[in-house]
Amino acid sequence: MKHSAERIGIYAFLFSAALFFLLPLYVMLVTSVKSMDEIRAGGIFALPLAPTFEPWRLAWSEVCTGAACEGVRAGFWNSVAITVPSTLLPIALGAVNGYALSFWKPRGGAVLFAVLLAGAFIPVQVMLYPMVRMMATLGVFGSMPAIVLVHTIFGMPLMTLLFRNYYAGVPRELFQAARIDGGSFWRIFLQVMLPMSAPIIVVAAIMQVTGVWNDYILGLVFAGRDNLPMTVQLNNVINTTTGTRLYNVNMAATVLTALLPLAVYFLSGRWFVRGIAAGAVKG
Template identity: 80%
Template sequence: MNPETTAPPLAAPAPSAHTAPAPAVRRARRRLTPARIGLYVFLLGAALFFLLPLYVMVVTSLKTMDEIRQGGIFALPHAATLEPWRLAWSGVCTGAACDGVRTGFWNSVAITVPSTILPILLGAVNGYALSFWRPRGANVLFAILMAGAFVPVQVMIYPLVRVLALAGIFGSLPAIVLVHLVFGMPVMTLLFRNYYCGVPHELFHAARIDGGGFWRIFLQVMLPMSLPVVVVAAIMQVTGVWNDYILGLVFAGRDHMPMMVQLNNVINTTTGTRQYNVNMAATILTGLVPLALYFVSGRWFVRGIAAGAVKG
């Protein structure tokens, strides 16, 4: 073999400037910059701002009144007791009756369940019709519904009282459910219409070619794929109905007073000694349902927002 014709050995490729070692990249990403430190400080401050009142409420609800009078609002209880929680649930006076907020809780459940299911169903049908079928005057109807969303509740109270009184249902459970249905329809229609506008229309046309009608396409095609926006609508409606005070006070009647009205009667009582531990326990009990709903379905809420639930 001729040594002059022998090919030289291949040289190893030089490291590229664009290919840095993976550990170095990870270390560079984890490095704390002033912007990242400022972000962490802001998030920590925001968390403390919202969690500190909740902490005070919880520790106060576990103290006796003698310990509360000694001061130390941020101090942990020396001997934690659940007696304030028992009184708040079944012993504190909410007016003429002294059976706690338990009755108001079940009243709120009886009001919230139909006041959530009915607006969601009707809002889904409205949004589906306005997005795909587009009947004559659909834009005018949608504009009227959106205008109704900006009408203050206080403006509509007296006309609704007159209408429900003439119908003979004022102060009953159907009355308060109907009122929440009326005030929830604009927002529910907006949510579902914008969500269905993001659904490919080819899916609707394919269902029409297969012989699907209005209700069949809605029940078998659109509704099963609407779980994210249904969760968003349920969270919004449950939170709004459960935390409502003025509508429950006016339209529910004495036999169906919701939990928020009874909580106001507990905290703002002018008779006897003010029991701060019982008040804090009753307040936490009142807010447990919306709080638990957010924790359980928070992932679906974010998914529904990202899927176009509030996109115009």
């Protein structure tokens, strides 16, 4: 009886948590396929009587995101162009840093790791002005290289921490055997360590992709007018003060913006859990 009560409590908690997070998504989805007349009639939780995907078409290709009325399509491709290098570069640098700090123990490595770790907890807002000045000095402020460089800098501390903890659990005898066989720094990394790193690479990729894609403030400040990510364009759509507020189009644009993080979560959620578990056991 005791176990039955515990099981009921667990399922009740899980159901409540799922409802808390899924209810807003349900409201966005059903609102995005309703006509404005149906929305004005009330019934926010009611299913659409005559579903239409016209709001989705308008959100993708025609809604005004500022001076241009080309939908959030341009923002989507801008976000893709920002996310891909801003994911690959921090993971590559974090993997090398974590490998060096775990096995080669460079002089001052502990201090460097402490600095990187501290950088992971510094609020982004504190660093905005120094980063703006630095990008302006380099002559890349308001460009694609600027926003990629900023995401790389802010992502590297966490990536280094993930890989360092993962490699700390790898048997040191494996590294020593590779050294005895004449393996160099890069050969051991590329041929021994990197093939073993698939679980933590998946975790790092999921965290970096979702973090970069959902970013708003860095994209607004550093990307420039021609490279604004989808989140910035969504804000322009939602907060427009001209014309009639089209709630169905707004909801469709919101779902489109959240589509990639949702897809990443549903398609690779189990790999994320496995990678975290592997890192926890090994690190």
